[in-house]
Amino acid sequence: MADATTTSDLITVTMRKPVGRPKDEDLPARRRQEILDASALFFARLGYPNADLKLLADELGVAKGTLYRYFPSKKHLFLATVDNCMQKLSQQVNVALIQVESPLERIEHALRSYFRFFDLHPHVVELIVQERAEFKQRALPVPLDEDNSALWRQHFSDLIACGVLREVAVERLVQMMSSLIYGVIFNKYISGSSETLESKTEDVLDIVFNGLMKEKNCNHMNCSKGNHGSKIDNQ
Amino acid sequence: MADATTTSDLITVTMRKPVGRPKDEDLPARRRQEILDASALFFARLGYPNADLKLLADELGVAKGTLYRYFPSKKHLFLATVDNCMQKLSQQVNVALIQVESPLERIEHALRSYFRFFDLHPHVVELIVQERAEFKQRALPVPLDEDNSALWRQHFSDLIACGVLREVAVERLVQMMSSLIYGVIFNKYISGSSETLESKTEDVLDIVFNGLMKEKNCNHMNCSKGNHGSKIDNQ
Amino acid sequence: MADATTTSDLITVTMRKPVGRPKDEDLPARRRQEILDASALFFARLGYPNADLKLLADELGVAKGTLYRYFPSKKHLFLATVDNCMQKLSQQVNVALIQVESPLERIEHALRSYFRFFDLHPHVVELIVQERAEFKQRALPVPLDEDNSALWRQHFSDLIACGVLREVAVERLVQMMSSLIYGVIFNKYISGSSETLESKTEDVLDIVFNGLMKEKNCNHMNCSKGNHGSKIDNQ
Amino acid sequence: MADATTTSDLITVTMRKPVGRPKDEDLPARRRQEILDASALFFARLGYPNADLKLLADELGVAKGTLYRYFPSKKHLFLATVDNCMQKLSQQVNVALIQVESPLERIEHALRSYFRFFDLHPHVVELIVQERAEFKQRALPVPLDEDNSALWRQHFSDLIACGVLREVAVERLVQMMSSLIYGVIFNKYISGSSETLESKTEDVLDIVFNGLMKEKNCNHMNCSKGNHGSKIDNQ
DNA sequence: AATGAATGAGTCTTCATTCAT
DNA sequence: TATGAATGAAGACTCATTCAT
Numbered sequence: 001m002a003d004a005t006t007t008s009d010l011i012t013v014t015m016r017k018p019v020g021r022p023k024d025e026d027l028p029a030r031r032r033q034e035i036l037d038a039s040a041l042f043f044a045r046l047g048y049p050n051a052d053l054k055l056l057a058d059e060l061g062v063a064k065g066t067l068y069r070y071f072p073s074k075k076h077l078f079l080a081t082v083d084n085c086m087q088k089l090s091q092q093v094n095v096a097l098i099q100v101e102s103p104l105e106r107i108e109h110a111l112r113s114y115f116r117f118f119d120l121h122p123h124v125v126e127l128i129v130q131e132r133a134e135f136k137q138r139a140l141p142v143p144l145d146e147d148n149s150a151l152w153r154q155h156f157s158d159l160i161a162c163g164v165l166r167e168v169a170v171e172r173l174v175q176m177m178s179s180l181i182y183g184v185i186f187n188k189y190i191s192g193s194s195e196t197l198e199s200k201t202e203d204v205l206d207i208v209f210n211g212l213m214k215e216k217n218c219n220h221m222n223c224s225k226g227n228h229g230s231k232i233d234n235q
Numbered sequence: 236m237a238d239a240t241t242t243s244d245l246i247t248v249t250m251r252k253p254v255g256r257p258k259d260e261d262l263p264a265r266r267r268q269e270i271l272d273a274s275a276l277f278f279a280r281l282g283y284p285n286a287d288l289k290l291l292a293d294e295l296g297v298a299k300g301t302l303y304r305y306f307p308s309k310k311h312l313f314l315a316t317v318d319n320c321m322q323k324l325s326q327q328v329n330v331a332l333i334q335v336e337s338p339l340e341r342i343e344h345a346l347r348s349y350f351r352f353f354d355l356h357p358h359v360v361e362l363i364v365q366e367r368a369e370f371k372q373r374a375l376p377v378p379l380d381e382d383n384s385a386l387w388r389q390h391f392s393d394l395i396a397c398g399v400l401r402e403v404a405v406e407r408l409v410q411m412m413s414s415l416i417y418g419v420i421f422n423k424y425i426s427g428s429s430e431t432l433e434s435k436t437e438d439v440l441d442i443v444f445n446g447l448m449k450e451k452n453c454n455h456m457n458c459s460k461g462n463h464g465s466k467i468d469n470q
Numbered sequence: 471m472a473d474a475t476t477t478s479d480l481i482t483v484t485m486r487k488p489v490g491r492p493k494d495e496d497l498p499a500r501r502r503q504e505i506l507d508a509s510a511l512f513f514a515r516l517g518y519p520n521a522d523l524k525l526l527a528d529e530l531g532v533a534k535g536t537l538y539r540y541f542p543s544k545k546h547l548f549l550a551t552v553d554n555c556m557q558k559l560s561q562q563v564n565v566a567l568i569q570v571e572s573p574l575e576r577i578e579h580a581l582r583s584y585f586r587f588f589d590l591h592p593h594v595v596e597l598i599v600q601e602r603a604e605f606k607q608r609a610l611p612v613p614l615d616e617d618n619s620a621l622w623r624q625h626f627s628d629l630i631a632c633g634v635l636r637e638v639a640v641e642r643l644v645q646m647m648s649s650l651i652y653g654v655i656f657n658k659y660i661s662g663s664s665e666t667l668e669s670k671t672e673d674v675l676d677i678v679f680n681g682l683m684k685e686k687n688c689n690h691m692n693c694s695k696g697n698h699g700s701k702i703d704n705q
Numbered sequence: 706m707a708d709a710t711t712t713s714d715l716i717t718v719t720m721r722k723p724v725g726r727p728k729d730e731d732l733p734a735r736r737r738q739e740i741l742d743a744s745a746l747f748f749a750r751l752g753y754p755n756a757d758l759k760l761l762a763d764e765l766g767v768a769k770g771t772l773y774r775y776f777p778s779k780k781h782l783f784l785a786t787v788d789n790c791m792q793k794l795s796q797q798v799n800v801a802l803i804q805v806e807s808p809l810e811r812i813e814h815a816l817r818s819y820f821r822f823f824d825l826h827p828h829v830v831e832l833i834v835q836e837r838a839e840f841k842q843r844a845l846p847v848p849l850d851e852d853n854s855a856l857w858r859q860h861f862s863d864l865i866a867c868g869v870l871r872e873v874a875v876e877r878l879v880q881m882m883s884s885l886i887y888g889v890i891f892n893k894y895i896s897g898s899s900e901t902l903e904s905k906t907e908d909v910l911d912i913v914f915n916g917l918m919k920e921k922n923c924n925h926m927n928c929s930k931g932n933h934g935s936k937i938d939n940q
Numbered sequence: 941a942a943t944g945a946a947t948g949a950g951t952c953t954t955c956a957t958t959c960a961t
Numbered sequence: 962t963a964t965g966a967a968t969g970a971a972g973a974c975t976c977a978t979t980c981a982t
């Protein structure tokens with residue numbers, strides 16, 4: 001009798017919650033992230049158009065249909081993959097930024113953080129190229145994107161205000177900085193050099209901040225009679 | 236007149252080739268170049284994988300099969316197209332270089348020449364991206380490619396030797412320069428800005444040569460106590 | 471012993487029901503009917519091949535797997551659905567028939583009943599079309615199906631025997647009647663007219679009967695010299 | 706001389722036209738019709754959703770891609786196929802109509818023509834069903850379509866005007882006629898009877914006309930006391 | 941040489957069905 | 962028993978490439 005009651009009680013309880021297979025609340029999120037992680041390397045390796053989802057599914061040990069449970073199309077999967085990487089990049093850079101106060105150090109930290117990210121995840125460059133190649137319409141997924149560029153502008157303004165930097169048009173400054181970062185990253189990507197990007201941080205800063213001339217603005221063009229006329233002054 | 240006719244008849248026999256059909260010896264070459272020219276814009280516009288050769292043929296006013304008379308495959312056509320563009324770039328830069336003597340001016344001229352090329356042929360950037368995206372194995376088709384980098388190295392060495400530039404590792408110098416050029420070009424390509432690249436020549440040179448610091452190497456970090464420690468010295 | 475055990479078991483079971491969980495004995499049947507009802511509208515709306523069972527499950531508020539507990543396959547579900555509708559139709563017509571005695575009235579009642587059914591359940595026409603389109607092998611699920619046609623034949627025979635109708639081959643009569651009913655139903659279905667079918671009952675009867683009643687065949691073809699020679703006489 | 710001139714002329718002429726493979730001007734049309742013909746039987750046999758174009762291509766002895774040269778999609782091919790059949794039907798009926806003058810005979814001819822068409826091309830019924838099943842939106846592909854219904858209305862009006870037919874609402878008349886034709890065709894289609902439709906022409910006419918002719922309505926309902934109340938009079 | 945019709949391998953995508961929970 | 966995640970067979974469609982003319 002007691003048994004019966006207990007049983008029926010148990011049954012009543014069990015009937016309520018587990019109607020059907022208990023839903024693993026986190027499974028979708030975990031599976032999704034798993035797919036995104038594999039997919040990043042996958043698309044970077046094969047390039048978007050040559051990437052057969054069957055192959056990705058095989059690598060993940062799932063069926064092709066499963067991919068489509070999480071992403072409605074190959075295109076969506078790819079774009080989600082790139083977004084995911086970009087978010088990680090932003091996150092990492094932001095974490096690096098809040099660790100220091102002075103504008104100069106912030107710039108250095110941000111730079112180092114970008115470089116470190118691409119050292120750790122070199123395939124992301126490939127993804128950026130692929131995205132640009134296939135989906136031209138998309139906004140730039142770049143180191144110095146819209147949001148961040150405001151921060152950078154502020155830092156440079158501060159540095160000019162407190163007399164550390166020359167009175168240079170901030171807009172151009174940010175553009176040059178941005179271009180240099182790009183350039184360094186893509187340069188390594190294309191030349192396939194094995195040096196880390198992070199090791200280039202000092203070089204970049206040195207050049208940008210100190211320039212190459214032995215004596216500032218001395219303009220002793222003793223090698224040639226010409227004058228190259230640098231004019232990156234205030235607008 | 237009758238003579239003429241006879242003559243022309245005779246001539247016809249002998250001259251059959253040059254007269255009947257001048258047998259335009261250059262036609263194939265011209266046709267080939269026509270295809271390459273159209274193809275550059277075409278691939279840049281649609282991207283390699285989305286580029287249907289039927290469409291290119293239509294635009295050229297020829298049949299699809301004709302393309303295959305000039306290029307053995309779509310891939311060959313594409314790569315030949317990019318090569319063609321790269322050759323034009325090299326040519327233009329070399330022409331610019333021989334016009335001046337002094338290393339400093341040469342650098343400026345080369346830079347300006349690169350930028351001018353991409354201002355004139357903006358689609359070439361797209362081609363470079365496409366090539367990298369689809370055919371990773373291929374060597375870099377870059378502004379500062381192997382051949383040119385030797386020249387640049389020489390120029391910078393000279394400038395250091397004669398005391399214009401700081402004693403900086405030439406290798407790094409060339410790399411930074413190269414990166415900055417890349418970066419500027421891709422930056423415009425991605426952001427879609429309408430400013431010409433050529434107008435950036437001075438900015439680039441100013442930053443690279445003069446740096447951003449108000450006073451060279453003074454290291455007055457009055458904004459923060461930190462010291463960012465630039466170390467781009469001789470190796 | 472075995473019996474006893476069984477009995478006691480049964481008792482236990484019976485006890486369990488009213489106490490622990492009422493164990494709704496009809497639940498499966500009700501669930502099944504619910505599915506069939508939803509499914510009829512569903513298949514009619516989307517068409518058999520475009521009908522995704524996931525969607526039906528969602529509409530029913532159950533999981534896709536549940537459908538498979540009640541029907542072994544999509545095909546079975548669909549055919550059961552159509553059967554279900556056909557049974558309802560037969561039922562309704564039979565109810566209408568037993569309400570009257572005279573053959574003439576029975577025919578009218580049956581007709582009206584058919585029409586009323588499709589006025590009330592217009593989607594059933596779509597189901598019939600779908601069934602025919604996908605499963606050609608299946609026997610016709612038609613107003614005048616095998617079983618009923620015997621009844622109809624009887625009624626017409628009676629009407630001929632008692633002199634109400636002309637001496638027409640009953641077989642053909644039934645066929646024409648059947649065709650006309652079909653035609654009216656599909657006509658509305660296809661043209662999408664909003665008039666009720668029921669309102670057509672009189673038209674149909676008038677045409678059919680006034681064409682069949684004795685004492686006609688006046689045949690004054692004064693518009694043309696031709697004679698179209700109606701020959702629907704005894705075979 | 707003349708020869709020479711002629712020859713050169715000829716050459717000039719020949720050079721102009723046959724640049725490349727001479728285009729068989731009729732081939733596309735012939736091929737297209739071949740595909741449509743095979744496709745009609747094919748879709749009728751398998752049903753639209755089960756029809757794998759690979760199979761149709763095999764039957765035609767061509768590759769799947771060839772089908773797509775002529776029709777942009779399976780859907781387009783199917784709809785074009787049905788259209789093609791409908792056009793043939795219309796054509797045949799129109800040919801039948803112009804052969805006679807009197808309205809009565811025209812009706813008979815049209816009717817017989819419809820029936821003959823479906824006797825000759827029984828699969829067309831299946832196509833109509835398939836089209837309705839898959840592409841509900843489409844306008845009715847019916848015997849008595851919009852265009853023809855005007856003609857029919859005229860014929861019936863004439864017959865009423867000259868006193869052959871009872872004063873019945875033409876609209877309803879046409880609808881009943883249309884419904885009966887449908888019904889007869891679908892009835893045979895569904896029951897799979899082997900009798901020709903054409904043989905039913907007289908039956909249909911007899912029922913319809915002897916039901917419509919003046920001087921009837923005798924209404925001796927001696928079998929039952931009821932009165933079924935025919936009311937298909939003027940509106 | 942040029943043409944363009946034909947080919948068919950290659951992929952994305954869908955969804956009925958299964959089955960572990 | 963109900964669930965819903967996973968499966969994978971099936972099929973539409975594309976387009977580089979071939980080849981008869």
